[in-house]
Amino acid sequence: MAGLDKQFALAGGRPLLAYTAAVFEKSPLISEYVIVLSAENLARGRELAQAEGWTKLRGFIEGGARRQDSVWHGLRAFEEDPEAPGWVMIHDGARPFVTEQILSDGLEAARPTGACVAAVPVKDTIKRVDRDSLLVEETPPRELLWAIQTPQVFRFDLICQAHRQGQASGADVTDDAMMAELAGHPVKVFRAAYTNIKVTTPDDLDQARLILAGETALAHAGTGPLPIAESTTREPEAMPGPANSHLAPLPALRIGQGFDVHRLVPGRPLILGGVTIPFDLGLDGHSDADVLTHAIINALLGAAGMGDIGRHYPPSDPTIKGISSLQMLTELYTKIQTEGWQLVNLDATVVAQQPKLAPHIAEIRRTLAGVLGVEESRVNVKATTTEKLGFAGRLEGLEGQAVALLTRV
Structure with a gap:
């Protein structure tokens, strides 16, 4: 960016690298780390480390001509240690919004195969085009495409071996997962967060x-x-209004309430928070009738002052029949973010006599947090019965309620 190393670009008065390193400094999962910088930035890095008081930093390593060369230099710093680590996380210094939850999820996801990468499902349709004519050659199914992030987590011996093989074969890769793939190792993705952005432009x-x-x-x-x-x-x-000109500015926080109901009918899947729940009955509606997600959408729209779900997706529109409620949530929350709002936290409740939802709550939270690009701790989901009272108690339908808090950014 205009000749400035992106890791040292300022945000909130601090270099991006300071935010990134702070997460590793606080994480109980990280025992030590190295930072790989270009030769001209090593002195600047040491000054920043002293100012920030980093205690887990093992040292600064001079990078190479390519990303893979820089990573290999960093790996060798640990490989030469008699007590080499069992696991290593490779992370972009200019990706400052990594969280402890992402680190923990990544390590857990890596254990079965020894290799995994942070990622999020793509929101846009992706097309493969001819390099010269720019004519579309293929449109891959969007549900199979994930945008890759960091950290990328590996068993230490596995990734070192993969880098050696890559060097011997002359491989030129864009990330370490690709290096592991070329070496024949299976690589798993785990859902991170849309806010885990890399600052490049x-x-x-x-x-x-x-x-x-x-x-x-x-x-x-x-x-x-x-x-x-x-x-x-x-x-x-x-x-x-002039009459209020003496008042202090209002805090840039908004609360929204959402509510929705759908009838239970045979022959339809029961989908709540984007998760299919095994049950004899499902919810009837023009979309997939995800009553929980609909309530959440209404809460978010209400907080942003943007109407309700029916205004944006009218049930009379035949083109959206059967649409996924998670797709609606993704599209509408993107609009809300465009208007300058960001989710602080969400609290939602499903009112259902049956089925029992407790076994599915964790998956619902993970799914919703992933779509919204926030940590799971910001998304709370509960379920309750009506003691067999009312339409929910008679298994005639389900009810969703939600409260959302947004902040102006």
């Missing part, structure tokens, strides 16, 4: 600053006036 840096501004606003909620971080942050909203 000026637009990416603007997005990073917006995310940081939102986190700052959340941290200061209820403690006084919200700080204005970076030039991209919007002013806090104030109540209109």
Whole structure:
């Protein structure tokens, strides 16, 4: 970016690398780490390490001409140690929004195969085109495509062996998972977060600053006036009108409430929070009738002041018959983010006499958090019965309720 190493680009007054390293410093999963930098940035890195007080940092390593060369230099720093680590996480320094949850999920996902990578399902349709004519040659099924992120987690001996084989064969790869794949190792993906962005362009840096501004606003909620971080942050909203001109600006937080019901009928799948629940009955509707996701969508739209689900997806529209509610959630939350809002937390309830939903709550939370690009801790899902009272108690239908808190970024 204009000659500046992206790891040292400033957001919130600190280099991106400082945010990234802070996660590893705090994580109980990380015993030590090295940072690989270009030769011209080594002195700057040492100054930053001293200013930040990093204690787990083993040292700085000079990088190579390609990404794979730099990674190999970093791996060799540990390989030469008599007590080489069992596992290694390889992470982009300019990906500052990695979380402890992502680190933990990655290590757990890597255990069966020894290799896994952070990823998120793609939201857009992807087309393969001819390099010269730009004519479309193929449209791969979107449900099979994942956008790869870091950290990439490997058994240490496995990835070292893969790099050696890659060097011997002259392989030129764009990530370490590809190096493992070429060596014949199975690589698994695990769902990370859409907010785990890599800052590569000026637009990416603007997005990073917006995310940081939102986190700052959340941290200061209820403690006084919200700080204005970076030039991209919007002013806090104030109540209109001369009569209110003496009032302090309102906190940039909005609460929305969502509610939905659907009838239970035979011959339909029961889908809640994007997860198919085994049951004899399913929910009737123009879409997949996911009553929980519909309530969540209404809560988010309500908080953003953007109407309700029916305004955006009218049930009279034949083109959306059978549409996935998760697709609607993805598209509408993207619109909400475009309007400058970001989810703080979500609390949702399913009212159902049957089936028992407790065994499925964890998967529902993971699915919803993944679609919204937030940590699972920000998404709470509960289930309750009505003690056989009302339409839910008579198994005539299910009810979904949700409350969402958004912050202006």
